[in-house]
Amino acid sequence: MSTNNTTLKMLGILDSNIHSYEAREEYRGRGARRRKCIVLFAELSYQLTKCPKCQFLALRPNGHKLVHVQLRSVEGQPVVLDLNKQRWMCDHCHHTSTATTPVVKPGNSIANKTKEYALKLAKQSLNLKAIAKISGVSPNTVSRTLNDAIHFRAARFLPTDLCFDELRTTHGWMSFICVDAHSHKLVTMLGDRYNASIKNFFINQYSLAERKMVRHIVMDMNASYASLVHEVFPNAEVVYDRFHIVQLLGRALDQIRIQCMKSIDSKTRVHKALKSCWRLFHKIHPEARKRQFKFGINEEMTEQEVIDLATNDFPELKHAYETYVTLHDALMNGKPADLEDIIKEYFAQNNAMDIAISTLRKNLRGVVIAAKSPLSNGPIEGVNRKIKELKRGCYGFYNQLNMFKRIYQITA
Structure with missing residues (x-):
């Protein structure tokens, strides 16, 4: 008896009213579902004299009810608790009662x-x-x-700083996601990313007074979101994510570098520097003293010498590189005035950098605020990484609501 009760405690069953008297292995189920299980036989009984329905002291024992309770598996082997629950009958109202336990809810067979x-x-x-x-x-x-x-629901209170983004959910659909910029908690997810859906949600879910309390909306340079911010959040300022700004400039620089690389012989030192050392063009402070062997060029050079080798023959690339470095420095080191001056004073060079600068000019206010604000889209990118891991681990989702529930569970 004591050994079996110890087994119950090891399985997390601490109810003193349950007494186990036997444990053995049996085959349970039929057909393909038939499997070998560890079966514990136990009885649930305690003193009960007052009827829970009529409150009369007229209860008498009325046999037992057998319940097969599914417990946690042990080393991959299912564990079943065959629990005989004590039953009582009231001689006054003829109501029958069954013993209850915190191990399993009444009417359930899963612990x-x-x-x-x-x-x-x-x-x-x-x-x-x-x-x-x-x-x-x-x-x-x-x-x-x-x-x-899990009951998916939007946040009850609207944070003062929000992060907006989109992600791919079920059937290739893009959905809208909003996260608290400080606590990194999920605010809401919508089934689509249409402006009308986003606008209707915030207007119907939160009062105007709550929406006026929102101060910053952090997002990438998605023009559709920026157009509705001031309609929904009258006092909010748009802050563009610094990573996406740098990414925009970096891609423009890469396009110019590749064009220059394709215009010369592939066996020249300049071509090798442009191709094999492309990462150095994204480095803001290249090493100018320490020489290292550079694979591809097959020479010992400093990082600054590699950049000079590649840019001296291409003034267009040199101008784009200097623009990238100065903008990056002003953006990351909190120099909004310098950043604004560089963008406004830029002269077109008829290359990909012109398009990037034009985009920054169209969104100049949000770009300048990004230089002086500590906020970023990092919190929502971290949530998106968790969502991608969830989709990969679950091999995708067919039902969007089920996916939203799982996302809510891992981000709440």
């Missing part, structure tokens, strides 16, 4: 701790079949547990 374990595994971005195999229940049981426990 509460098994459900909790399944929810814990779901936070690790595992798919339903993997969770079911580890916890010892069926995938449908895991799905029901997740649907019962």
Whole structure:
């Protein structure tokens, strides 16, 4: 008796009213679902004299009710608790009562701790079949547990600083996502990214007084979002993410570098410098003293010498590189006045950098604010990384609501 009760405690069953009297291995189920299980036989009984319905002291024992409770698996082997629950009948109102336990809810056959374990595994971005195999229940049981426990809803209170972005969800659809810029908590997710849907959500979900409290909206340079910000959030300022600004300039610089590289012989030193040392063109402070062997060029050179070698023959590339470096320095070191002057005073060179600067001019206010604001889209990019891991671990989703629930679980 004591050994079996110790086994119950090891399985997390601490109810003193449950007494186990036997444990053995048996085959349970039929057909393809037949499997070898560890079966614990136990009884649930305690003293009950007052009827829970009529409150009369007229209860008498009325046999037992056998319940097969699914516990957590042990080393991949399912564990079943065959629990005989005490029953009583009231001689006054003829109402029958069954003994209850915190191990399992009345009318259920899955232990509460098994459900909790399944929810814990779901936070690790595992798919339903993997969770079911580890916890010892069926995938449908895991799905029901997740649907019962996770209720996707928008944040009750609107943060003062928000991050906007989009992500790909089900069937190739792009969905809108909003995150608190400080706590990194999910504010909401919408099934699409249309301006009308975003506008209707915030207007219907939050009052005008709450929306007036929003101070900053951080986003990439998506013109569609910027157009609705002042309609929905009257006092908010648009802050463009610094990473996306640098990415825009870096891509323009790469296009110019590739054009220059294609215009010369592939066997020249300049071509090799442009091709093999492309990362150096994105480095703001290249090494000017220490010489290192540069693969591709096959010479010992400083980083500054490589850049000088590549840019001396191409004034267009040199101008684009200097523009990239000065803009990057002003943006990252909090120099909004310098940043604004560089963008306004830029002269067109008929290359890809002109398009990038033109984009910055159209969004100049948000770009300048980005130079002096500590906010960025880093929080929402981190959430997007978790979502990508979830999609990869679950092999994608068919139902968008189920995907939103899983995202809400890992980000709440």
